[in-house]
Amino acid sequence: MLGRDFWVNDAILPDPDAVSRRCFAHEEWEFGAPRKPMPWPGMRSPGALLPDELAAVEAWVKKVTGAKRLWQVTAPEGHQLNHNYVQLVGGAESGPRPHTDSRKLCRYAAVIYLSPDPLASAGTSFYRLRYPDGTLGGNICSPPHANLREALGVTGLPQEAWHEEVMVENRYNRMLLYRANLVHSASGYFGTGHDDKRMTAVFFWMADA
Numbered sequence: 571m572l573g574r575d576f577w578v579n580d581a582i583l584p585d586p587d588a589v590s591r592r593c594f595a596h597e598e599w600e601f602g603a604p605r606k607p608m609p610w611p612g613m614r615s616p617g618a619l620l621p622d623e624l625a626a627v628e629a630w631v632k633k634v635t636g637a638k639r640l641w642q643v644t645a646p647e648g649h650q651l652n653h654n655y656v657q658l659v660g661g662a663e664s665g666p667r668p669h670t671d672s673r674k675l676c677r678y679a680a681v682i683y684l685s686p687d688p689l690a691s692a693g694t695s696f697y698r699l700r701y702p703d704g705t706l707g708g709n710i711c712s713p714p715h716a717n718l719r720e721a722l723g724v725t726g727l728p729q730e731a732w733h734e735e736v737m738v739e740n741r742y743n744r745m746l747l748y749r750a751n752l753v754h755s756a757s758g759y760f761g762t763g764h765d766d767k768r769m770t771a772v773f774f775w776m777a778d779a
């Protein structure tokens with residue numbers, strides 16, 4: 571539900587053109603699927619926002635969630651989420667993959683859409699479990715499990731088990747913040763060339779509220 575489980579700010583950055591141009595121009599990228607056998611798609615690069623831009627974003631996150639403190643953690647196994655990364659993913663590189671983010675590593679996740687001319691339907695979706703008889707079930711991963719794959723003891727979640735309940739459209743300079751244990755996914759991707767793919771900045775925070 572908007573304002574309780576997720577929050578939207580349609581003008582999060584004061585100068586989105588500068589951020590978008592700078593992020594498209596990153597020169598060092600790590601490659602994911604389908605080029606490399608990684609669980610994440612497209613390509614990514616650290617350092618999406620500069621410290622002052624990130625501080626302004628975090629001030630808004632604190633305001634709407636009531637958190638007094640936000641931070642990042644590293645799991646004992648060394649796992650860390652890609653906080654403040656740019657992600658660039660083309661239309662043919664992946665599709666929706668409903669999942670929850672690790673409860674051990676974050677309480678909130680967020681995305682800023684940075685493609686100036688996006689496909690509106692390639693935003694972010696939230697899902698509920700759909701049973702074979704069509705009835706709908708839950709949409710969160712609860713303690714003690716870190717994520718749904720761990721809770722269910724599987725390596726991948728079946729696409730047909732999910733009903734898309736809410737889709738937040740992709741709009742330039744929109745930030746979507748959500749509780750990371752909600753089942754979610756990119757709704758879709760778009761673009762074929764470097765400068766017209768779905769570009770986002772992604773964030774993960776632990777929080778005291």
Ligand SMILES: [Fe+2]
Pocket residue numbers: 669670671679754
């Ligand atoms: Fe996620």
